[in-house]
Amino acid sequence: MISVVILGAGNVATHLYKAFRNAENIEITQWYNRSRSAISSYANTVEITDKLEDLKEANLYIIAISDDCIAEFSSELPFKDRFVVHTSGSVAMHDIDKKNQIGVFYPLQSFSKNAEIDFSEVPICIEVYEKENLQLLKDLAQAVGCKAHKITTEQRQTLHLAAVFVNNFTNQLYRIGHEICETKNIEFNILHPLIEETAKKIQHMSPFMAQTGPAKRHDKKTIKRQLKLIEKDSHASIYKLLTASIKSTHGFNSPKPIKTTKD
Amino acid sequence: MISVVILGAGNVATHLYKAFRNAENIEITQWYNRSRSAISSYANTVEITDKLEDLKEANLYIIAISDDCIAEFSSELPFKDRFVVHTSGSVAMHDIDKKNQIGVFYPLQSFSKNAEIDFSEVPICIEVYEKENLQLLKDLAQAVGCKAHKITTEQRQTLHLAAVFVNNFTNQLYRIGHEICETKNIEFNILHPLIEETAKKIQHMSPFMAQTGPAKRHDKKTIKRQLKLIEKDSHASIYKLLTASIKSTHGFNSPKPIKTTKD
Ligand SMILES: NC(=O)c1ccc[n+]([C@@H]2O[C@H](COP(=O)([O-])OP(=O)(O)OC[C@H]3O[C@@H](n4cnc5c(N)ncnc54)[C@H](OP(=O)(O)O)[C@@H]3O)[C@@H](O)[C@H]2O)c1
Ligand SMILES: NC(=O)c1ccc[n+]([C@@H]2O[C@H](COP(=O)([O-])OP(=O)(O)OC[C@H]3O[C@@H](n4cnc5c(N)ncnc54)[C@H](OP(=O)(O)O)[C@@H]3O)[C@@H](O)[C@H]2O)c1
Numbered sequence: 001m002i003s004v005v006i007l008g009a010g011n012v013a014t015h016l017y018k019a020f021r022n023a024e025n026i027e028i029t030q031w032y033n034r035s036r037s038a039i040s041s042y043a044n045t046v047e048i049t050d051k052l053e054d055l056k057e058a059n060l061y062i063i064a065i066s067d068d069c070i071a072e073f074s075s076e077l078p079f080k081d082r083f084v085v086h087t088s089g090s091v092a093m094h095d096i097d098k099k100n101q102i103g104v105f106y107p108l109q110s111f112s113k114n115a116e117i118d119f120s121e122v123p124i125c126i127e128v129y130e131k132e133n134l135q136l137l138k139d140l141a142q143a144v145g146c147k148a149h150k151i152t153t154e155q156r157q158t159l160h161l162a163a164v165f166v167n168n169f170t171n172q173l174y175r176i177g178h179e180i181c182e183t184k185n186i187e188f189n190i191l192h193p194l195i196e197e198t199a200k201k202i203q204h205m206s207p208f209m210a211q212t213g214p215a216k217r218h219d220k221k222t223i224k225r226q227l228k229l230i231e232k233d234s235h236a237s238i239y240k241l242l243t244a245s246i247k248s249t250h251g252f253n254s255p256k257p258i259k260t261t262k263d
Numbered sequence: 264m265i266s267v268v269i270l271g272a273g274n275v276a277t278h279l280y281k282a283f284r285n286a287e288n289i290e291i292t293q294w295y296n297r298s299r300s301a302i303s304s305y306a307n308t309v310e311i312t313d314k315l316e317d318l319k320e321a322n323l324y325i326i327a328i329s330d331d332c333i334a335e336f337s338s339e340l341p342f343k344d345r346f347v348v349h350t351s352g353s354v355a356m357h358d359i360d361k362k363n364q365i366g367v368f369y370p371l372q373s374f375s376k377n378a379e380i381d382f383s384e385v386p387i388c389i390e391v392y393e394k395e396n397l398q399l400l401k402d403l404a405q406a407v408g409c410k411a412h413k414i415t416t417e418q419r420q421t422l423h424l425a426a427v428f429v430n431n432f433t434n435q436l437y438r439i440g441h442e443i444c445e446t447k448n449i450e451f452n453i454l455h456p457l458i459e460e461t462a463k464k465i466q467h468m469s470p471f472m473a474q475t476g477p478a479k480r481h482d483k484k485t486i487k488r489q490l491k492l493i494e495k496d497s498h499a500s501i502y503k504l505l506t507a508s509i510k511s512t513h514g515f516n517s518p519k520p521i522k523t524t525k526d
Contacts, residue, residue, distance in 0.1 A: 108456070110460055155448075159454070161489050167461045167475075168476035168509065172474070178471070179521065180421060182521050188425075198462070202455070207437035208441070212434075216431070222330070226427065239427075245497055
């Protein structure tokens with residue numbers, strides 16, 4: 001049995017709480033948040049608190065609060081030599097106050113409080129400073145059905161960067177698609193099946209192999225026609241830059257496809 | 264019963280053939296391709312031909328060949344006053360030779376021969392020149408379980424443009440994510456669940472509402488740190504441009520979210 005204290009009550013903390021509650025080998029000792037109101041509705045199912053001095057002993061303390069506050073918050077914890085991790089993709093592990101044993105438990109997924117997520121599908125990136133703590137984080141991930149990946153700080157920050165490309169930037173391309181449809185009174189949801197298929201395709205082939213379209217084909221006529229159709233300069237800049245990027249990936253002197261175990 | 268002749272044997276033609284074969288109210292009169300070898304393995308289940316002069320009478324002829332060849336190919340058809348459509352997102356309907364009745368049957372999806380697709384989920388964009396032909400295309404779409412959308416040429420070309428953003432450009436962002444992971448020996452497939460979730464999220468909320476991350480939060484510290492981490496200039500340019508795009512969408516004087524029926 002792993003005993004855990006959750007610190008914070010945002011998107012990640014709430015998803016962790018739900019996943020831990022359903023796991024057989026995890027006991028949620030306490031749930032802390034600086035404002036009690038955010039967790040008061042859970043008071044019947046878990047011990048809640050808004051006072052750091054009331055925190056009880058547990059195997060693990062998970063800080064799931066805003067990135068910028070993690071360092072200071074960790075220094076305010078009224079105990080030492082216990083095991084404290086944060087859940088951030090970008091904050092350094094060493095930002096956690098060294099009076100405790102430190103680590104990272106980064107769930108690589110985009111959480112919103114209201115969107116249900118199959119937590120067992122979430123990859124957990126873990127890092128520890130004291131080697132003997134590694135197994136505990138692995139066990140915790142396993143107890144909620146997740147795959148754990150031991151990575152370095154540099155790898156985690158690189159993954160977080162890659163996540164910005166495939167999540168935030170991709171979502172902005174969806175937004176631009178939405179804007180383009182809007183100008184001609186087209187329902188954006190006609191594009192939903194295509195968007196799902198685009199994401200699905202690369203689950204079994206590399207993005208290199210999955211590429212199609214005018215830029216990949218070096219189809220100048222279509223590219224020119226589409227550029228004429230674009231009404232917003234900012235959309236045109238993105239069209240040009242990503243077309244150039246695809247051309248360079250798939251050009252005559254293009255880089256080889258990256259080999260992965262799945263290709 | 265709708266009788267159909269399929270012309271061409273590429274990705275789209277092959278998916279149409281499979282969908283039509285399974286539909287109760289569709290009869291595939293013939294399948295034509297200029298090179299017989301591409302369709303010869305189907306000779307037991309459908310009448311195949313590589314000679315235009317052998318084409319039989321049918322309610323509808325579907326030209327599913329490369330965009331650039333549609334106009335010339337349609338002029339070579341050895342009959343007139345029959346109903347001929349193409350399946351392209353970008354070619355004008357009027358590129359089809361006017362000796363026949365003309366139209367468009369554009370399936371808005373990305374097809375590869377080997378990837379299975381639930382065809383009933385594919386939106387079909389239809390266009391006709393002779394109004395009395397509209398019902399036939401609607402019936403055809405319905406017979407394979409698809410939603411049909413009557414649109415104009417301009418709307419179809421706009422949709423095709425939007426599709427380039429949400430499909431080809433998105434896939435290139437996946438490719439960049441792959442390259443970034445590769446530089447630090449990280450398996451790209453750790454990002455698969457995030458990619459799927461990003462696509463799923465906008466099936467029930469607008470991309471505007473779904474946006475998260477450093478650019479949306481105007482989080483200068485993280486943006487600066489990530490730019491330092493990027494090793495390729497071309498990646499940095501895309502990072503900067505899409506960050507600016509998100510900032511402008513979600514800035515203080517940002518455009519309002521687009522209202523759709525689903526929001
Ligand atoms: N959201 C994601 O998709 C995601 C994914 C992976 C990792 N992460 C990481 O997980 C962590 C939490 O993110 P989140 O999205 O769950 O955040 P969030 O929803 O914005 O919630 C922030 C939480 O931090 C608390 N908080 C803020 N400032 C604080 C302070 N000075 N002292 C104590 N508590 C403070 C807030 O308390 P109040 O309720 O009192 O305001 C709230 O409970 C971050 O490190 C983030 O990088 C997030
Ligand atoms: N792929 C997609 O995701 C997709 C989606 C929506 C719409 N479309 C549209 O559907 C159409 C077909 O695309 P596709 O992807 O199926 O193409 P494809 O896989 O590249 O196949 C092209 C087909 O066109 C034939 N062809 C090429 N030049 C020809 C010519 N001069 N005369 C006669 N036949 C010729 C080829 O015959 P051979 O076998 O003899 O070479 C082949 O059967 C295009 O208009 C495209 O824009 C494609």
